[in-house]
Amino acid sequence: GEKVEQHESTLSVREGDSAVINCTYTDTASSYFPWYKQEAGKGLHFVIDIRSNVDRKQSQRLIVLLDKKAKRFSLHITATQPEDSAIYFCAASRNAGAKLTFGGGTRLTVRP
Amino acid sequence: GGIITQTPKFLIGQEGQKLTLKCQQNFNHDTMYWYRQDSGKGLRLIYYSITENDLQKGDLSEGYDASREKKSSFSLTVTSAQKNEMAVFLCASSSGQGNERLFFGHGTKLSVL
Numbered sequence: 001g002e003k004v005e006q007h008e009s010t011l012s013v014r015e016g017d018s019a020v021i022n023c024t025y026t027d028t029a030s031s032y033f034p035w036y037k038q039e040a041g042k043g044l045h046f047v048i049d050i051r052s053n054v055d056r057k058q059s060q061r062l063i064v065l066l067d068k069k070a071k072r073f074s075l076h077i078t079a080t081q082p083e084d085s086a087i088y089f090c091a092a093s094r095n096a097g098a099k100l101t102f103g104g105g106t107r108l109t110v111r112p
Numbered sequence: 113g114g115i116i117t118q119t120p121k122f123l124i125g126q127e128g129q130k131l132t133l134k135c136q137q138n139f140n141h142d143t144m145y146w147y148r149q150d151s152g153k154g155l156r157l158i159y160y161s162i163t164e165n166d167l168q169k170g171d172l173s174e175g176y177d178a179s180r181e182k183k184s185s186f187s188l189t190v191t192s193a194q195k196n197e198m199a200v201f202l203c204a205s206s207s208g209q210g211n212e213r214l215f216f217g218h219g220t221k222l223s224v225l
Contacts, residue, residue, distance in 0.1 A: 043216030102154040
């Protein structure tokens, strides 16, 4: 089955700098890649996604890049703010309605 | 907007005990999920249900039962709690009609003494 690996378990950046979280996946048939954010004591909430028909997507300060050849995708958070501090999960599935496989999570800390 | 409510927020059990976690959603979503979250291991799917009375096993279904009594509720039973087990159980829902976005509850934190 699909395996999704998040390479950074923790990441610390200074406020205003960019943060990059990297994920790899194993199933070449995966075509849908969402990202979720979990703040302390809460459930996850969706932040951004990308499908395999594009290699870049941006929503305000969030950019997702997809490299299908390398089976790698990444989340870039620009101009980080303290409220970006959270655990971020990447995930992958074969299509939009299929079961998601999640990575292990990256705890991002934005230092003032 | 809608909300997913998980009860209880904290659950303390004894080894071998049968424990039930509940989840309610008012999104009118078709599909509901139970995930287990362990530190550093991400989320693993236990059970999901695509409609009332439907049940589908996930990757981690052994040791668990689930029940989708009605569209708005999905319960999970730990059939025999394991000593020193500690995890967060997250319930989620999605519209299931090609819309893939999941909405999560805040979780039930389980500790087994």
